[in-house]
Amino acid sequence: xxxxxxxxxxxxxxxxxxxxxxxxxxxxxxxxxxxxxxxxxxxxxxxxxxxxxxxxxxxxxxxxxxxxxxxxxxxxxxxxxxxxxxxxxxxxxxxxxxxxxxxxxxxxxxxxxxxxxxxxxxxxxxxxxxxxxxxxxxxxxxxxxxxxxxxxxxxxxxxxxxxxxxxxxxxxxxxxxxxxxxxxxxxxxxxxxxxxxxxxxxxxxxxxxxxxxxxxxxxxxxxxxxxxxxxxxxxxxxxxxxxxxxxxxxxxxxxxxxxxxxxxxxxxxxxxxxxxxxxxxxxxxxxxxxxxxxxxx
Amino acid sequence: xxxxxxxxxxxxxxxxxxxxxxxxxxxxxxxxxxxxxxxxxxxxxxxxxxxxxxxxxxxxxxxxxxxxxxxxxxxxxxxxxxxxxxxxxxxxxxxxxxxxxxxxxxxxxxxxxxxxxxxxxxxxxxxxxxxxxxxxxxxxxxxxxxxxxxxxxxxxxxxxxxxxxxxxxxxxxxxxxxxxxxxxxxxxxxxxxxxxxxxxxxxxxxxxxxxxxxxxxxxxxxxxxxxxxxxx
Numbered sequence: 405x406x407x408x409x410x411x412x413x414x415x416x417x418x419x420x421x422x423x424x425x426x427x428x429x430x431x432x433x434x435x436x437x438x439x440x441x442x443x444x445x446x447x448x449x450x451x452x453x454x455x456x457x458x459x460x461x462x463x464x465x466x467x468x469x470x471x472x473x474x475x476x477x478x479x480x481x482x483x484x485x486x487x488x489x490x491x492x493x494x495x496x497x498x499x500x501x502x503x504x505x506x507x508x509x510x511x512x513x514x515x516x517x518x519x520x521x522x523x524x525x526x527x528x529x530x531x532x533x534x535x536x537x538x539x540x541x542x543x544x545x546x547x548x549x550x551x552x553x554x555x556x557x558x559x560x561x562x563x564x565x566x567x568x569x570x571x572x573x574x575x576x577x578x579x580x581x582x583x584x585x586x587x588x589x590x591x592x593x594x595x596x597x598x599x600x601x602x603x604x605x606x607x608x609x610x611x612x613x614x615x616x617x618x619x620x621x622x623x624x625x626x627x628x629x630x631x632x633x634x635x636x637x638x639x640x641x642x643x644x645x646x647x648x649x650x651x652x653x654x655x656x657x658x659x660x661x662x663x664x665x666x667x668x669x670x671x672x673x674x675x676x677x678x679x680x681x682x683x684x685x686x687x688x689x690x691x692x693x694x695x696x697x698x699x700x701x
Numbered sequence: 702x703x704x705x706x707x708x709x710x711x712x713x714x715x716x717x718x719x720x721x722x723x724x725x726x727x728x729x730x731x732x733x734x735x736x737x738x739x740x741x742x743x744x745x746x747x748x749x750x751x752x753x754x755x756x757x758x759x760x761x762x763x764x765x766x767x768x769x770x771x772x773x774x775x776x777x778x779x780x781x782x783x784x785x786x787x788x789x790x791x792x793x794x795x796x797x798x799x800x801x802x803x804x805x806x807x808x809x810x811x812x813x814x815x816x817x818x819x820x821x822x823x824x825x826x827x828x829x830x831x832x833x834x835x836x837x838x839x840x841x842x843x844x845x846x847x848x849x850x851x852x853x854x855x856x857x858x859x860x861x862x863x864x865x866x867x868x869x870x871x872x873x874x875x876x877x878x879x880x881x882x883x884x885x886x887x888x889x890x891x892x893x894x895x896x897x898x899x900x901x902x903x904x905x906x907x908x909x910x911x912x913x914x915x916x917x918x919x920x921x922x923x924x925x926x927x928x929x930x931x932x933x
Contacts, residue, residue: 581800585789592787595749596801597775597850700791 415671418550423667424660425556428563429622431659434640435570435652436614442650442700443587443607445506449513452637453520454490454612458482458619459628460524463533466623475538479620486616491609498608499601521633532629541624555624562621567656573610574652583607587650587700639681646688650700657696661688702727702885703748703854708757710747717743718754719909725854730876730886732900732917734893734931740909741889742784745858748887749781750774761854778805780852784859784889786839788846790832794823797831797842798849805851809882816845819875837868844875854885861892873899893931897921905930 437451465478493516501508536542537555544551574580586593586603594600618636626632643662647654662681669680688696703725710718718740725731735741746752748759750771759767766774775781789797798813805811817824820841826834831842840860847855857876861869873895880886880899890896896903903920905913907930913920920927 578800581792581796584791585797585800588789588791589787591751591771592783592789594771595751595775595781595783596846597772597803598801599772 414548414550416668417548418552419667419671420664421547421552421560422556423664424563425559425663426667427656427659427663428559428566429618429625430639430643430663431563431656432566432614432621433618433636434643434647434659435567435655436611436618437640438644438647438650438652438655439570439574439614440608440611441644443583444509444604445587446509446513447641448608448611449510449637450516450520451513451612451615451640452633452635453517453524454486454615455619455622455636456524456628456630456633457489457520458486458616459623459632460528460533460619461485461616462620462623463535463628464528466535466538472539475535475541475624478623479617482620483613483616486619487609487613490612491605494605494608499605502601502604517633517637521630524633525630530630532627534627535623537624559621566617567652570614570652579603579606642681642685646685646692646695648695648697648699651695651697654695654697654699661685702762703887704758704760705744705748706758706760708744708747708754708759710743710752710754712743712752717909718747721747721757721906721909721911723904723911723914725885725887727885728880728883729902730880730888730900732896732903733887733889733906734896734903735889735891735906736931737891739906739930741906742858743909744906745781745784745856745887745889748774748856749779775850775852776803778851778853780847780850780855782843782847782855782857782860784862786836786843788831788834788839788842790830792831793828794831794834794838794842795827797846801846801849803850806853811848811851813849816848819848820845837864837872840864840868840872844872848879852884855879855887857886857888859889859891861890861895869895891931893927 433451433455437448440446440448461482462478465481466474469477498512501512541555541558544553574584582593582598582603583606586600590600593603639662643658644655646661647658661684665680665684666677669677705721705723708718708721709716721744733741733744743752747754750769754767757767758765761777761779764777766777792800795813798816802812822838823841823845826838831839834842844860860872860876864872869892876886876888876899888896888900897917897920900917902916903914904911905926912930913926
């Protein structure tokens with residue numbers, strides 16, 4: 405009996421860590437979504453598609469280069485590629501819509517999602533791909549008798565680093581402060597001689613880069629496939645909603661709730677694991693309809 | 702320096718400004734007087750490009766700026782202080798000033814230190830979040846913020862609205878000293894005392910129409926006009 409409870413506790417701890425490493429990816433993706441929501445006030449429906457592109461680009465670059473370095477190069481290249489793609493779309497089309505109705509912007513991101521989905525199909529076909537973690541990140545180490553994948557540990561360490569980096573970018577740099585001012589009062593920012601259009605370009609590009617980074621990081625942990633865009637965008641929107649629209653720490657909190665309930669659910673009731681995060685979301689929204697932390701809306 | 706000719710401005714379908722023409726020469730302080738809702742703020746917003754006019758022409762420094770975007774107008778040296786004191790509430794006082802800093806044409810440049818010595822109370826609350834300031838502090842901050850862009854023309858929209866008499870007097874003094882530095886000012890006011898004390902010339906706007914224009918001496922003498930258009 406003693407050993408049974410010991411195993412359960414270890415298993416619980418292990419699943420908790422798995423959930424937290426999943427949190428890293430959910431946080432990275434939804435923080436980008438939240439940033440765009442907060443500053444541009446647009447729900448970027450195509451965010452999940454950019455995440456998917458990030459994963460496919462990571463796969464292609466990593467397998468093309470191969471070996472130990474392949475994945476690391478891909479991890480650097482994919483987010484930047486996605487960011488540049490977003491910048492091109494923003495400067496080419498999106499920025500001309502800022503003065504139109506809000507609905508136009510929403511429809512634009514929706515159609516962008518459809519177009520990007522087809523682009524992925526054209527380039528990579530509809531087969532799924534899988535990518536192994538780089539050799540130094542393969543295998544597990546022992547954690548209280550339970551194996552814990554090295555790659556998950558890497559994600560666990562990376563999450564807080566990204567959060568701090570993003571916080572520093574929005575709170576300590578001039579462009580970040582301008583973006584926060586524009587989130588609340590874009591007209592006043594413009595009246596002070598700042599070209600808000602370029603501030604939006606920066607924020608959109610950065611937010612989408614986060615989607616690309618999330619896709620790159622998730623690549624070694626699951627099948628890279630059509631449909632991963634829809635799965636993530638639903639989760640990311642829910643995370644942003646329970647965390648508080650436009651609040652980066654809210655995205656972190658929401659991602660943690662989502663990631664942990666999901667992984668604990670797998671442990672306690674595997675058949676219904678998928679339900680747990682949604683139950684958590686419902687509970688949060690019953691008590692805090694505007695999200696856990698202060699929304700910028 | 703600034704000239705509006707036949708400006709008509711709308712908010713959506715409602716016609717707010719009717720054929721507004723006014724002129725401000727370099728170095729002048731011109732008052733734009735009128736009751737609440739008379740069209741003072743809309744005139745300011747039209748000049749700044751925030752609510753661009755449907756008809757008419759705005760010329761600033763010999764350049765037609767009627768179709769120019771707000772940020773480009775600001776870069777031509779127009780400084781804007783809105784009537785509703787829109788500080789960047791999430792940022793600190795210092796950050797409000799820093800993010801808009803821009804060098805201007807003159808040799809005597811505004812920077813954060815200079816704004817703080819101009820409005821000493823701001824220096825003490827450098828790190829405070831701007832959303833938590835008093836009305837007077839917010840007003841100092843919005844003026845200071847506009848000065849950080851080193852403007853040569855200041856649009857001051859009701860700077861004394863809702864402030865305590867002591868703060869009003871202090872602000873009036875500071876606006877006076879801004880005038881002495883050669884800054885041109887268009888001052889929208891409901892507070893006649895402040896406006897008449899500061900301005901060289903005045904316009905009266907009522908229901909979106911300019912009803913009167915003249916020197917401050919004439920306006921002071923013409924009680925009839927003031928009674929008709931400014932008394933509440």
